[in-house]
Amino acid sequence: MKRYEDLSPSLRCIMTPGPVEVDPRVLRAMSYPVLGQFDPEFTDIMNETMEMLRELFATGNKWAYPVDGTSRSGIEAVMVSLIAPGDRVLIPVFGRFGHLLHEIAERCGAEVFTIEQTWGSVFPPEDVIAAIRSFKPDVVAIVHGETSTGRVQPLAEIGRACREQDALLIVDAVATIGGVPVETDAWMLDAVVGGTQKCLSVPSGMSPVTYNERAEAKLLKRKQVERGLRTGSDEASELPVVRSNYFDLGMLQDYWSPQRLNHHTEMTSMLYALREGLRLVLEEGLEARHVRHRLHERALVAGLTAMGLELYGDPESKLTVVTCVLIPEGIDGEAVRSMLLNHFGIEIASSFGPLKGLIWRIGTMGFSCRENNVLRLLGALEAALVRHGFAVSAGRGVQAALDVYESKVR
Numbered sequence: 001m002k003r004y005e006d007l008s009p010s011l012r013c014i015m016t017p018g019p020v021e022v023d024p025r026v027l028r029a030m031s032y033p034v035l036g037q038f039d040p041e042f043t044d045i046m047n048e049t050m051e052m053l054r055e056l057f058a059t060g061n062k063w064a065y066p067v068d069g070t071s072r073s074g075i076e077a078v079m080v081s082l083i084a085p086g087d088r089v090l091i092p093v094f095g096r097f098g099h100l101l102h103e104i105a106e107r108c109g110a111e112v113f114t115i116e117q118t119w120g121s122v123f124p125p126e127d128v129i130a131a132i133r134s135f136k137p138d139v140v141a142i143v144h145g146e147t148s149t150g151r152v153q154p155l156a157e158i159g160r161a162c163r164e165q166d167a168l169l170i171v172d173a174v175a176t177i178g179g180v181p182v183e184t185d186a187w188m189l190d191a192v193v194g195g196t197q198k199c200l201s202v203p204s205g206m207s208p209v210t211y212n213e214r215a216e217a218k219l220l221k222r223k224q225v226e227r228g229l230r231t232g233s234d235e236a237s238e239l240p241v242v243r244s245n246y247f248d249l250g251m252l253q254d255y256w257s258p259q260r261l262n263h264h265t266e267m268t269s270m271l272y273a274l275r276e277g278l279r280l281v282l283e284e285g286l287e288a289r290h291v292r293h294r295l296h297e298r299a300l301v302a303g304l305t306a307m308g309l310e311l312y313g314d315p316e317s318k319l320t321v322v323t324c325v326l327i328p329e330g331i332d333g334e335a336v337r338s339m340l341l342n343h344f345g346i347e348i349a350s351s352f353g354p355l356k357g358l359i360w361r362i363g364t365m366g367f368s369c370r371e372n373n374v375l376r377l378l379g380a381l382e383a384a385l386v387r388h389g390f391a392v393s394a395g396r397g398v399q400a401a402l403d404v405y406e407s408k409v410r
């Protein structure tokens with residue numbers, strides 16, 4: 001009989017745009033005993049998690065809870081619930097994840113209109129606003145932090161324009177939540193989707209979402225109670241029913257409400273993990289957390305440029321938590337990445353589509369975003385580049401980052 005060894009995964013330094021290293025407190029929470037999903041002890045944990053999520057999303061929304069599944073599950077739940085077949089949907093695309101929103105909107109049966117921005121930059125808000133005025137969408141869906149290009153799209157003006165035009169605004173804040181300001185109410189975002197495995201430093205497997213009364217009003221029109229749970233008072237929906245059962249926010253919110261109407265079996269251990277991740281965020285404080293992410297980005301960028309590397313993309317719209325580096329000419333990017341992983345235990349990311357082979361993407365997110373990780377990566381990258389024949393200014397990278405850390409101005 002074949003024998004299977006005990007699992008013993010390597011301890012990595014993960015500097016990708018997700019998943020990133022998980023705080024030991026979160027890992028510990030995942031080992032706690034499982035509770036039944038209607039146990040009052042467990043439903044109290046659900047309520048507390050909702051409370052903490054409202055703070056994270058900077059919202060007074062009633063609804064803020066996780067969808068079970070990876071971040072794409074939160075995106076898909078929000079889109080399939082808020083986009084009815086035949087709806088007019090505008091998607092501004094400036095990277096891979098904008099294309100994902102496009103694809104999901106098409107699968108929802110929407111009439112989709114896209115505008116595209118060259119990868120490496122973002123939209124001037126007035127371009128999106130002009131498209132909203134001319135296309136008159138029912139829904140606009142946009143990415144906040146685009147991890148494929150390392151850019152961040154300003155949203156406040158777009159939010160205001162959507163409200164004026166009575167369009168619902170859906171935002172993918174998977175990469176930004178917990179690392180970069182996301183102001184759900186102040187920016188008038190109707191539905192926001194976050195991710196666990198990036199700036200929250202919780203493993204992949206849940207996607208926190210929030211949505212306001214405007215969004216709820218729309219999904220209630222499409223609401224249906226599952227056949228086996230119906231009582232005489234349950235009415236039929238006005239609009240075509242949501243085409244997914246698992247991702248129907250109307251059903252999910254019944255489960256997350258005091259009604260606790262049965263839907264899926266909640267992921268107990270993942271919820272413990274999310275709750276602990278949120279507790280860590282709120283203990284640190286959102287603002288302090290944003291400052292920390294900016295500090296380590298500054299040190300990383302100083303180090304990379306001091307060693308002679310060039311950054312990719314428009315500096316004005318750079319996303320704090322993802323730094324994209326042009327792979328120097330003649331250097332095999334994948335060989336350098338393998339060397340970092342195999343000799344130094346450090347993982348950085350490659351890239352997608354048109355950027356494949358052209359850039360590396362380095363994440364400074366959540367628990368991975370710390371001084372020893374940044375310095376270790378800079379030292380290792382210098383060494384790997386020297387090994388691959390790139391004329392790096394050896395020693396300069398780490399020194400430049402240390403200058404940032406030692407300077408009084410934080």
Ligand SMILES: Cc1ncc(COP(=O)(O)O)c(C=O)c1O
Binds near residue numbers: 017018073148195
């Ligand atoms: C901006 C953005 N949106 C959506 C996703 C999809 O998330 P997941 O892979 O967890 O489904 C990612 C994942 O990398 C992302 O970076």
